[in-house]
Amino acid sequence: MPNNPQAARAASLLFKVIGVFPLLLGLGLLAGGWFSAKRQYTIVKDWLSADAVVMRSELVSRQKRMAHNRLATLYQAHIDFRYAVAGKEYTAPAGSDYSSSDYAEMKQRVEANAPGTHHSVRYDPANPYAIRYDAGYTFSFFWGPLTLLLSGLMSASIGVAFFLLGSMVGKARVQCPACGKPVGARERACPYCGAGLVTNS
Numbered sequence: 001m002p003n004n005p006q007a008a009r010a011a012s013l014l015f016k017v018i019g020v021f022p023l024l025l026g027l028g029l030l031a032g033g034w035f036s037a038k039r040q041y042t043i044v045k046d047w048l049s050a051d052a053v054v055m056r057s058e059l060v061s062r063q064k065r066m067a068h069n070r071l072a073t074l075y076q077a078h079i080d081f082r083y084a085v086a087g088k089e090y091t092a093p094a095g096s097d098y099s100s101s102d103y104a105e106m107k108q109r110v111e112a113n114a115p116g117t118h119h120s121v122r123y124d125p126a127n128p129y130a131i132r133y134d135a136g137y138t139f140s141f142f143w144g145p146l147t148l149l150l151s152g153l154m155s156a157s158i159g160v161a162f163f164l165l166g167s168m169v170g171k172a173r174v175q176c177p178a179c180g181k182p183v184g185a186r187e188r189a190c191p192y193c194g195a196g197l198v199t200n201s
């Protein structure tokens with residue numbers, strides 16, 4: 001804790017300035033998570049169901065660079081469906097941004113959607129080529145927005161914590177450089193000896 005008013009004010013400002021970055025980042029992530037969640041919700045609520053037959057089902061893996069330059073392998077299910085909307089036949093890959101480092105989980109998804117098997121898919125009434133096979137109120141369908149919302153919340157909390165810290169330091173009692181009595185960091189003059197506490201440097 002700084003012990004003179006000048007240093008306390010500087011530290012208070014510094015903490016608040018540092019806090020701006022995680023706060024803005026957090027708010028951005030929260031906004032992104034909100035729009036993404038709304039989109040997934042629209043798919044579950046408004047997209048229509050069609051019976052579809054699987055044409056192709058593949059497990060795809062890719063390398064992703066994680067923190068500390070560690071490489072992680074992520075798995076994704078690539079599934080093509082054929083289905084009919086208003087008498088017209090469509091064949092399209094099912095969109096899914098869900099990927100997982102859990103090989104067994106994805107393998108199970110691919111096997112559950114083996115070629116020739118029938119499933120209910122959701123298609124966008126405005127563009128029947130856009131389909132989802134995993135739409136539902138499930139963790140995996142909402143994991144994208146959930147991840148954004150959680151990291152946004154964490155980042156914004158860190159920003160708020162820095163702001164609170166800055167405000168605490170700004171309100172802290174510090175020593176008057178002239179008489180040594182405790183004074184508020186925001187006071188302009190010492191109430192005991194009258195010494196000015198604001199010096200322009």
Ligand SMILES: [Zn+2]
Binds near residue numbers: 176191
């Ligand atoms: Zn004083």
